[in-house]
Amino acid sequence: xxxxxxxxxxxxxxxxxxxxxxxxxxxxxxxxxxxxxxxxxxxxxxxxxxxxxxxxxxxxxxxxxxxxxxxxxxxxxxxxxxxxxxxxxxxxxxxxxxxxxxxxxxxxxxxxxxxxxxxxxxxxxxxxxxxxxxxxxxxxxxxxxxxxxxxxxxxxxxxxxxxxxxxxxxxxxxxxxxxxxxxxxxxxxxxxxxxxxxxxxxxxxxxxxxxxxxxxxxxxxxxxxxxxxxxxxx
Numbered sequence: 011x012x013x014x015x016x017x018x019x020x021x022x023x024x025x026x027x028x029x030x031x032x033x034x035x036x037x038x039x040x041x042x043x044x045x046x047x048x049x050x051x052x053x054x055x056x057x058x059x060x061x062x063x064x065x066x067x068x069x070x071x072x073x074x075x076x077x078x079x080x081x082x083x084x085x086x087x088x089x090x091x092x093x094x095x096x097x098x099x100x101x102x103x104x105x106x107x108x109x110x111x112x113x114x115x116x117x118x119x120x121x122x123x124x125x126x127x128x129x130x131x132x133x134x135x136x137x138x139x140x141x142x143x144x145x146x147x148x149x150x151x152x153x154x155x156x157x158x159x160x161x162x163x164x165x166x167x168x169x170x171x172x173x174x175x176x177x178x179x180x181x182x183x184x185x186x187x188x189x190x191x192x193x194x195x196x197x198x199x200x201x202x203x204x205x206x207x208x209x210x211x212x213x214x215x216x217x218x219x220x221x222x223x224x225x226x227x228x229x230x231x232x233x234x235x236x237x238x239x240x241x242x243x244x
Contacts, residue, residue, distance in 0.1 A: 015086070016114045018104065020045045023052055023074040030055050030073055040117070043104055044077050049111050051104055054081035058101075086113060089215050097121050131222050134230050135175075135211045141237045142178055146170035149190040150181065157181075175208045193240040203233045 020043040021030045030042055034057070041056035055073050063076035070076055082096050082103035093116070097103050102117040146155065147170045156164040158181035159173055166172060173181070179201060182188050188197045210222065210230055222230075 013114050013116055013120045015105070018043045018112050018115045020112070021055060021073050022046060023072065023077065025073045027060070027070055027072060027076065041102055041115075043081075043112050043115065044073055045112060051081065051083050051106070051110075051112050053077040053079040054102070054104070056101070083110075083112070094121065131210060131214055131227060131230060134234050135207060135214065137234055138207050138230075138237065139175055139211075141241060142175075143170035143173070144243075145191055145241060146173070146178070146181065150187070154187075155181065175204075175211055179204055179208070195236065195240065203229070203236075206230070207233055 019033055019037055019039055021033065023044060023046065033039065033042060041054050041059075043051060044053045044055055046052050055077055059078040060070065060076045063070055068075055080100075082093075082100055083106055084093055084096075084103050086105050086107055093103055097116055098118050098121070102115055104112050105114045105116060107113050150170070152168060155170055155173060156167045158177045159167050160177075163172075182191070182197075182201065182204075185197065188200075193200075206226070206229060210226065213222070
């Protein structure tokens with residue numbers, strides 16, 4: 011998501027509130043990151059936190075008087091979907107790099123726009139997983155499914171629904187397993203397309219900076235159409 015890597019407007023705890031007010035009004039920001047001299051996030055200053063501090067009867071002079079120290083900070087590799095509740099509940103989360111430096115902010119408005127842009131790929135990838143899982147459950151035993159999963163997760167697999175998308179590359183790697191699907195498709199090309207779907211899924215589920223390009227989206231749509239043809243069931 012672009013805003014996760016776009017930088018963020020900030021103030022320090024010692025800044026006078028009028029500095030924050032000016033930045034928020036001129037930049038049309040609902041919140042600012044509060045960052046210390048070491049680049050560490052100390053919280054957020056928002057119109058809401060200012061209002062709450064004022065209602066408590068506090069004398070407000072500097073940012074520290076109204077900072078919200080519960081502001082969320084997530085790594086840029088975090089699963090986007092796992093943060094949805096936090097973003098909608100708080101209105102935003104800050105995103106950091108591996109050194110814990112703030113790289114951007116994801117707001118509820120960003121999320122709504124992003125999901126609107128990504129709705130089609132999400133739906134397609136979900137359908138691909140659903141169709142693969144259904145067929146795998148029909149032709150493979152639980153033990154065979156477990157062998158395709160990472161060793162530390164194998165015991166948790168009771169059906170194809172427990173497999174990550176990447177596990178299907180291992181499950182279908184051999185001709186013997188591939189032939190059980192009884193799909194009149196090229197084995198090698200199918201695995202290449204499956205890897206594309208896995209990559210797309212990972213990009214969708216994380217704070218990927220770029221949307222899917224038209225060529226990739228077309229290939230994903232083609233993969234789904236192919237699955238619908240070899241297995242016409244809904």
